[in-house]
Amino acid sequence: MAARNSGQQPHGVAASTLLKRAVELDSDSRYQEAFVCYQEGIDMLLQLLKGTKDSAKKCHLRQKISDFMDRAEEIKKFLEQEKEDGKYxxxxxxxxxxxxxxxxxxxxxxxxxxxxxxxxxxxxxxxxxxxxxxxxxxxxxxxxxxxxxxxxxxxxxxxxxxxxxxxxxxxxxxxxxxxxxxxxxxxxxxxxxxxxxxxxxxxxxxxxxxxxxxxxxxxxxxxxxxxxxxxxxxxxxxxxxxxxxxxxx
Missing domain, CATH: 3.30.870.30 (MITD, C-terminal phospholipase D-like domain)
Structure with a gap:
C-alpha cells in the first residue's frame, strides 16, 4: 500500500503544478497554452484516479476532472471559433x-x-x-x-x-x-x-x-x-x- 501511494504522489504533484499553470495562463488570456496544460493535467489526474481505492478521494478527483474538462472544452470551442473568424x-x-x-x-x-x-x-x-x-x-x-x-x-x-x-x-x-x-x-x-x-x-x-x-x-x-x-x-x-x-x- 505504501509503495502504491508513493508512486501516485508524483502524479498528483505534477498534475497540481500543471493545472495551476493552466489556470494562470487562462487568467492571462493565453488560451492556446492554457488548453495544452489543462489537457496534460487532466491526463495525469485520470492516471491518479485509476490507482485510487479510497471512495471519497475518487469522488473528489472525478469532480476536479469534470470541472477542468468543462473549462478545457470551453477554451477549445473558443479557439475553434477564433480560427473560423480569422482571429487565431x-x-x-x-x-x-x-x-x-x-x-x-x-x-x-x-x-x-x-x-x-x-x-x-x-x-x-x-x-x-x-x-x-x-x-x-x-x-x-x-x-x-x-x-x-x-x-x-x-x-x-x-x-x-x-x-x-x-x-x-x-x-x-x-x-x-x-x-x-x-x-x-x-x-x-x-x-x-x-x-x-x-x-x-x-x-x-x-x-x-x-x-x-x-x-x-x-x-x-x-x-x-x-x-x-x-x-x-x-x-x-x-x-x-x-x-x-x-x-x-
Whole structure:
C-alpha cells in the first residue's frame, strides 16, 4: 500500500503544478497554452484516479476532472471559433541556442492536403546557406501530404559578387521542383523587408529572422549538420495567424 501511494504522489504533484499553470495562463488570456496544460493535467489526474481505492478521494478527483474538462472544452470551442473568424494567433518564442525547431516541427501541422499554393516573402535568400534553407523548406513541401503546385518566392537580389550564385542556385531549385510537378515563381524586390510565409488553406506564419534562424553548425560531422531539429537556433519570434484572406492581390 505504501509503495502504491508513493508512486501516485508524483502524479498528483505534477498534475497540481500543471493545472495551476493552466489556470494562470487562462487568467492571462493565453488560451492556446492554457488548453495544452489543462489537457496534460487532466491526463495525469485520470492516471491518479485509476490507482485510487479510497471512495471519497475518487469522488473528489472525478469532480476536479469534470470541472477542468468543462473549462478545457470551453477554451477549445473558443479557439475553434477564433480560427473560423480569422482571429487565431499563436506566438512561439525561440530562445538562443534552442533546438527542436526544424521546418517540419514548425510548419507540418499547418500543411494539410488542401495546400496547393505557397507564398514566401524573405529578403535574404541570397547566400549559400540561405539558398540551402530555402531548398530544405521546398523539400519539406514535397515530402508532406500537401499537394503544392505553385511556390511564389519574393526576395531581394544580391547586387554584389554573389548575384550569379543566387540566380543559378534559384534556377537549379526551380528546375528540380519542376520535376516534381511544382512551379517556382521568383520575383525580386529592392524594398522588401517583411518576412512571412502563407498557405492557401488560410495559415500565415511570420518569423522574425525569416527562414534563416539556424546557427552555423560547429562542423560538417557535428549533430545538427543534417537534422535541423538538432541544430541550435538564433533567438527569434514566430507568429502564426489564421485568416480567410491571406492571398495578396
Amino acid at each position: 494567433h499563436k506566438q512561439i518564442k525561440i530562445e538562443e541556442n534552442a533546438t527542436g525547431f526544424s521546418y517540419e516541427s514548425l510548419f507540418q501541422q499547418y500543411l494539410n492536403a488542401a495546400v496547393t499554393e505557397v507564398w514566401i516573402e524573405d529578403p535574404y535568400i541570397r547566400h549559400t546557406h540561405q539558398l540551402y534553407n530555402f531548398l530544405r523548406f521546398c523539400e519539406m513541401l514535397v515530402k508532406l501530404p500537401c499537394k503544392v503546385k505553385t511556390i511564389h518566392l519574393l526576395t531581394s537580389m544580391d547586387e554584389g559578387i554573389g548575384k550569379g550564385q543566387q540566380i543559378s542556385g534559384l534556377e537549379e531549385i526551380r528546375e528540380s521542383l519542376c520535376k516534381h510537378g511544382i512551379e517556382l515563381e521568383i520575383e525580386f524586390s529592392s524594398s522588401i523587408h517583411d518576412r512571412e510565409i502563407r498557405f492557401n488553406n488560410g495559415w500565415m506564419i511570420k518569423i522574425g529572422r525569416g527562414l534563416d534562424y539556424f546557427k552555423k553548425p560547429q562542423g560538417r560531422f557535428a549533430l545538427g549538420y543534417c537534422d535541423f531539429d538538432l541544430r541550435p537556433c538564433h533567438e527569434t519570434t514566430v507568429d502564426i495567424f489564421h485568416t480567410r484572406h491571406t492571398k495578396k492581390i
